[in-house]
Amino acid sequence: MGKLKEAWKDRDNQYKYAKWLMKYSKPYMGRITLMMAFSIISTVVSLWMVQISKNIIDNATGGNKFVTLLIVYFCLMIAMQVVGIVSTLLSAILSEKFSFGIRKQIYDKIIRSHWMDVKRYHTGDLMTRLTSDAGAIADGIIGTIPNIIILFVELLMVFVTLFIYSPLLAVFAMLVAPVAALVSFFLGKKLKKLQIKVQESESNYRSFLQESLANLLVVKSFANEDYSVDRLTTLREERFKWVFKKTKMSIASSTVMSMTFQLGYIVAFAYGAWQISTGQITYGTMTVFLTLVNRVQSPIIGLAQQIPRVVSVLASAGRVIELQNIPVEERLPEVVTSDKIGVDIENLTFGYTDEIVLDNVSLNIKPGEFVAIIGESGIGKTTLLRIIMSFMGNYTGKVDFFDENGLTDPANANTRRFISYVPQGNTLFSGTVRENIRMGKLDATDEEMWDALKLSAGYDFVKELPNGLYTVIGERGHGISEGQAQRIAIARAFVRKAPLLILDEATSALDENTEKEVIKGLQQLEPRPTCIVVTHRKSILTYCDREIKIENKNMEEIQ
Numbered sequence: 001m002g003k004l005k006e007a008w009k010d011r012d013n014q015y016k017y018a019k020w021l022m023k024y025s026k027p028y029m030g031r032i033t034l035m036m037a038f039s040i041i042s043t044v045v046s047l048w049m050v051q052i053s054k055n056i057i058d059n060a061t062g063g064n065k066f067v068t069l070l071i072v073y074f075c076l077m078i079a080m081q082v083v084g085i086v087s088t089l090l091s092a093i094l095s096e097k098f099s100f101g102i103r104k105q106i107y108d109k110i111i112r113s114h115w116m117d118v119k120r121y122h123t124g125d126l127m128t129r130l131t132s133d134a135g136a137i138a139d140g141i142i143g144t145i146p147n148i149i150i151l152f153v154e155l156l157m158v159f160v161t162l163f164i165y166s167p168l169l170a171v172f173a174m175l176v177a178p179v180a181a182l183v184s185f186f187l188g189k190k191l192k193k194l195q196i197k198v199q200e201s202e203s204n205y206r207s208f209l210q211e212s213l214a215n216l217l218v219v220k221s222f223a224n225e226d227y228s229v230d231r232l233t234t235l236r237e238e239r240f241k242w243v244f245k246k247t248k249m250s251i252a253s254s255t256v257m258s259m260t261f262q263l264g265y266i267v268a269f270a271y272g273a274w275q276i277s278t279g280q281i282t283y284g285t286m287t288v289f290l291t292l293v294n295r296v297q298s299p300i301i302g303l304a305q306q307i308p309r310v311v312s313v314l315a316s317a318g319r320v321i322e323l324q325n326i327p328v329e330e331r332l333p334e335v336v337t338s339d340k341i342g343v344d345i346e347n348l349t350f351g352y353t354d355e356i357v358l359d360n361v362s363l364n365i366k367p368g369e370f371v372a373i374i375g376e377s378g379i380g381k382t383t384l385l386r387i388i389m390s391f392m393g394n395y396t397g398k399v400d401f402f403d404e405n406g407l408t409d410p411a412n413a414n415t416r417r418f419i420s421y422v423p424q425g426n427t428l429f430s431g432t433v434r435e436n437i438r439m440g441k442l443d444a445t446d447e448e449m450w451d452a453l454k455l456s457a458g459y460d461f462v463k464e465l466p467n468g469l470y471t472v473i474g475e476r477g478h479g480i481s482e483g484q485a486q487r488i489a490i491a492r493a494f495v496r497k498a499p500l501l502i503l504d505e506a507t508s509a510l511d512e513n514t515e516k517e518v519i520k521g522l523q524q525l526e527p528r529p530t531c532i533v534v535t536h537r538k539s540i541l542t543y544c545d546r547e548i549k550i551e552n553k554n555m556e557e558i559q
């Protein structure tokens with residue numbers, strides 16, 4: 001009973017996935033239909049050619065009719081080639097467009113969703129869904145589904161033709177159909193489970209690959225090379241295990257089908273031979289028999305072979321829909337327009353899990369204030385900033401941005417327009433220094449960037465770099481020092497000139513003098529932003545208007 005229930009629930013899901021696929025594929029339907037039309041034309045023409053070849057054989061004694069038939073046959077052959085070329089081109093273009101279309105939609109969705117919800121997935125897993133799963137869906141919609149429809153139409157046409165020649169043979173050839181249907185039905189569900197396992201193991205494998213390459217230094221520092229290679233092998237073997245199981249199941253089904261097919265062919269052959277010997281049919285009709293029996297069975301086998309592919313598409317669609325179901329970040333209408341911004345936090349309670357990190361805290365930061373947040377490691381400083389940044393939404397209490405005119409905006413994805421943020425850790429991208437700084441303000445001029453670098457104490461060292469602003473740095477600032485990377489990250493925030501500046505231990509890798517220079521630069525920013533600075537350094541505190549300490553899930557003002 002439980003199993004039955006589960007199957008029914010699964011059916012519901014399949015329907016949901018199929019509906020999503022239909023909706024997504026709608027804009028491509030015209031072109032997919034055109035592609036199918038080409039295929040069906042090919043089938044019609046080739047059936048016609050079978051007829052002609054029969055006539056050619058039966059008229060082999062020569063004469064005008066024989067020549068005409070040969071010419072017609074030849075012309076049709078050329079036409080078939082042309083249709084083949086056009087449809088191959090069309091399908092290549094369509095498949096590129098479709099598969100990028102679906103990837104773009106998933107990517108778009110990921111970057112517009114709540115950061116916390118997306119962060120639950122490993123980057124490697126997201127990559128697998130974006131590439132492998134999206135690819136399986138594209139192959140399915142462009143290849144498998146149209147193929148199934150074409151095979152059905154083909155089957156019908158061949159069957160009717162065969163039926164005209166010999167109803168008995170036609171019915172016999174169709175005996176393969178129930179075998180195909182039965183095998184597919186029983187293997188379909190199992191195959192889907194295996195396919196999900198294959199994709200999951202692919203995700204694990206990619207996650208490990210991506211992470212160990214990104215942290216190569218750690219792998220080498222601890223002499224983990226052998227371990228890493230072994231681990232990669234284990235993960236690959238895990239994937240291989242599932243792929244192998246899936247392949248075995250596919251082979252089992254195609255063997256059953258192929259045997260049935262061979263049997264049908266032999267019977268048709270024997271039946272035809274007997275009819276020739278008794279003079280009931282011509283050699284031409286015999287040729288038609290054998291060709292058509294072959295042709296009626298191959299679409300049936302083809303249909304059965306599509307089943308594992310449909311299963312793969314549905315499995316991948318499920319994994320992609322899971323991402324599609326993550327809620328998109330809320331964007332509220334923009335009310336505050338002033339460039340003097342304060343933050344009002346009231347009765348804020350938050351925990352990533354059941355464990356509370358901040359318990360009923362309140363803090364009012366007035367426009368123009370310079371506030372330092374201190375507290376021991378792991379106490380919730382970064383968490384507080386993330387809430388101000390609206391990276392997390394599942395808190396209770398109120399977080400508002402306000403200006404001097406009394407207008408307020410509750411924190412949401414749109415209020416990030418007020419903020420320049422320097423996150424904790426190295427957050428540079430590979431590319432030029434200029435590209436990195438420009439992320440703060442996409443239309444910034446070189447002059448603006450140099451100005452920002454002057455204030456972030458980065459001017460001198462960037463000037464010294466071989467290509468200045470155009471110097472290429474590697475992933476996560478590879479090629480420059482940690483402190484230099486921090487100063488570029490600060491310049492990226494400065495160039496934005498937002499009314500609220502948030503620094504999360506942004507000067508932790510700087511020496512005291514350079515840090516002082518950055519703080520002085522910060523105070524020269526025009527217009528002067530409201531500042532929230534998380535720090536462990538006592539030296540910064542002398543420049544601050546207020547000092548807030550987070551302790552015991554609470555906040556307290558240090559006088």
Ligand SMILES: Nc1ncnc2c1ncn2[C@@H]1O[C@H](COP(=O)(O)OP(=O)(O)O)[C@@H](O)[C@H]1O
Binds near residue numbers: 378381384
């Ligand atoms: N993504 C997360 N999921 C669950 N717990 C988290 C997450 N990020 C941080 N934490 C926990 O929240 C607490 C506060 O972390 P954080 O705000 O980063 O501390 P810090 O004051 O050092 O910046 C820590 O106990 C940490 O373990």
Ligand SMILES: [Mg+2]
Binds near residue numbers: 378
């Ligand atoms: Mg922190």
